[in-house]
Amino acid sequence: MKLKTLTLLLLIGFTSLIVKAQNSKFNKIQELEGIEEYLYTPNGMKVLLVQDNSAPVVTVQIVYRVGSKHEVTGNTGSTHLLEHLNFKGTPTFNKRNGNAIFNVLQGIGAQMNATTWNDRTNYYETIPSDKLELALHIESDRMRNSLLLKEDKDAEMTVVRNEFERGENNPNSLLNKEIWATAYMAHPYHHSTIGWRADIENMPIETLREFYNTYYWPNNATLTIIGDFQKTTLFKLVDKYFGKITRAPHNMPQPYTTEPAQLGPRRTIIKKPGQQGMLTVGYKIPGRMHEDLPALTVLSQIIGNGQSSLLSKSFINTGLAYFGSAQASNFKEAGLFTMSLGFAPTANHDDLYASLLNMVEKIKKEGVLQEDINRIVAKLNAQTILSRDGSGSIASQINEAIAGGDWTDYINKSNRLSKVTTQDVKRVANTYLIEDQSTTGYFIPKTLGKNTPNDLKASNVIPDNNDKYFYRNPKHIHDNCINETKPNQLSQKAVTQIASAYETIEASKSGEKFIRKNIENIDLVTAKTGAKGFLTISASFPIGDYLNTNGNEMTPYLTTQMLNKGTIKNNKLQFSQKLEKLGVQLNISAETQNVNISFKCLKKDLNTVINLLAEELRYPLFDKKEFDLLKQQTVGQMKQGLTDPSSQGKIKLSQAIYPKGHPNYLTDTQTSIDNLNSVTLQEIKTFHKTYFGNAGLRMVAVGDVDTKTLYAALKKAFKGWNGGVKGLAKYTEPTKENGLTKVISIPQKPSAEMFIGQYTGIKRTDKDFMPFYIGTSILGGGFSGRLMQTVRDNDGLTYSIVANHTGHSNTGGYWFVNASFNPTLFQKGLDATMVQIKKWISHGITSDELASKKTNITGSFKVGLSTTSGLAGTILAFLERGLEPSYIDKYPKDVEAVTVKQVNASIKKHINLDQLIIIKSGSLDNNGAPLK
Structure with missing residues (x-):
């Protein structure tokens, strides 16, 4: 008996020594807000761990510090093409064996993909945690064992070329590529990540293999694990699969080209068929970790984001532009501060450019208000918290911080933003927004564009005159039981709270996961999950038989779009600023049979947001000037669809299948524009009065839900709100016709x-x-x-x-x-x-x-x-x-x-x-x- 006990103790001791030996290979570098950083000493790979065992879900991500900036003329697009080929397999995982990487991962229900950008390439999968070993096996295998076969490259080349061509169909994408290529003439940010067409078509497989063998090594990678795991077991698995891989036998070559001084403003012009003019002005700025980036980020928000932005006030609200935006890039080494406008083809580009420069000069001279900075910083910090909804979203943000030079910026970015002052914003405007250091791009529609359908065989053609169309999301996002909403992205101070929403639902005393209650005639369902400090609300109400009453089908869309143009209590600017400082976006849109509502907010702001939602739904201003401006801007953006192959194809397919008046029938673009132009403000008011109400309102609240607070907020905000309709309209279904x-x-x-x-x-x-x-x-x-x-x-x-x-x-x-x-x-x-x-x-x-x-x-x-x-x-x-x-x-x-x-x-x-x-x-x- 003593011998057995001694043997058992020896085995335990031996096992303990093995575990200690494995753990000793992982040197802890630092820990910040629940994220632990380790160095795997056998090969220099960095490891980031965010552990949360409250639900059996885990995200595995590996980031390689190689992007399109590591390419040179002749092999542009190498990083991106390699990303594609790394899914083609290894000797262990490949199609020929019947266990291709995509098949294996999708077979376990993984959400996975890979992305390439200027500074990095990442591969990721969110999976059931009992499949963690499989994910580590795959990622370690393709780190050094990708097949990289010529036949795979030849087939994938045309795939990537088609991806390139799809981007060329988009005027905004095309103009953005030209802007960067003109602004950065020497630095490798000059070329886009997808590469130049000739390089995509002609790149030898030997070039790709050499690129792979240069950069795909553990000491050039960071492995991030987020979710349900045990650290000791994880270290054992990492050692098992990555321990076989040595450090790179060479120093990792880095680009050394710096951009020469720019000696004056640059300009690039694109002329192609289209329906909308575009103007973008870009100024060179430093990289993500530079001390001026937070101020530049705040400035970009003040200029180009939201109803209170300068672009909205100066161009959009005045009818000079359909839309506008501004952005400060976050690349590692350098970047661009860009301002963009989209407008009618007949507008004068040079006049708009002059007005844009005048706006910039006014900022440089007068600066901005501290209250504007405070609102923007509050918004950005709230949005940072709200975006961390799930391990996949957290992994994505950590990925970009790694690419920008320091993963800790994922945690510290909010603190950096909070330190921005009016002096900082004025200083960076005067330092970087210099005309002689600018690059301006124009997209000029060469013709107004026209497309004509040609019937080869049309036994059931439907004439285009008097078509009906309902301006809605064509993807029918609620059609499938499986939710198709992309995961949005937890508390800045509770970054480890990343558990699966469903798996962490707190059951009631009676064992129920969901509480369903009628509040002010609202059918409300709540579920309290492991989320900390925030919640999501989704809601909808029917518009019944509206489409069968010969009403203008563009009316529901215009009604919902008018809701954020001001209320009888707050004008458009006041209302938007109240939401903006909370980091909240109220999304209200019309589909065929429903009006849909959604938002995400901090728990502490719920009462305020519910009141603002009720104000928008119940008391819209319906200002005539705003209505006319909305119609003008919507028409301008709808015209883009006239020359979009995908939009036109979807329309013609629906018309060939369904009769006019059916919910799935899409009207041709020009008729939709005509219908929109004919809508009157009185029709909007009548529609709102008839169909907006609580009669059929359904609402779901998920996350850190305090039902007492939610119930009280709804009772107060929606008390006395009546109206609306119940049920859905009936439609005549089509019959199958000849093809x-x-x-x-x-x-x-x-x-x-x-x-x-x-x-x-x-x-x-x-x-x-x-x-x-x-x-x-x-x-x-x-x-x-x-x-x-x-x-x-x-x-x-x-x-x-x-x-x-x-x-x-x-x-x-x-x-x-x-x-x-x-x-x-x-x-x-x-x-x-x-x-x-x-x-x-x-x-x-x-x-x-x-x-x-x-x-x-x-x-x-x-x-x-x-x-x-x-x-x-x-x-x-x-x-x-x-x-x-x-x-x-x-x-x-x-x-x-x-x-x-x-x-x-x-x-x-x-x-x-x-x-x-x-x-x-x-x-x-x-x-x-x-x-x-």
């Missing part, structure tokens, strides 16, 4: 859009919905979908191709496939897509595909509930469909219950090759061939 092909010719667009669609009639409540939804996701849902694996990964024909089913919340939905192609590859892309669609219909899916997709959907659903925004949006979607919040627990069971037979039967039942509608939109002629 057709339609071409929309839009000249000088380097990327064309393909839409293939068909009416299914499936509603979200139908028994066929879940099988068909899963089947569609297997065809084109994410990187592991068949279409991405073939048309993108194998053939290299597109940057993105997706299949989706939408428009099904309260009406019969439709199925579609969408991709972008270079016009010269359009027919090849269409043919490759049809091969997969035909195979999907005729052969269906396999049991292995179904099992993998089920894991993906349920895992993604779980991860999507990890933020207060995601949880609130999902619950609201349930309420709108007549479901209880507890359906969250039933949803995964509904997914698991689906069989292969059900999926394949639903595909054959609802998709008919003879009824497919094909839309080709872009620089294509009547026959779909590339325009010369």
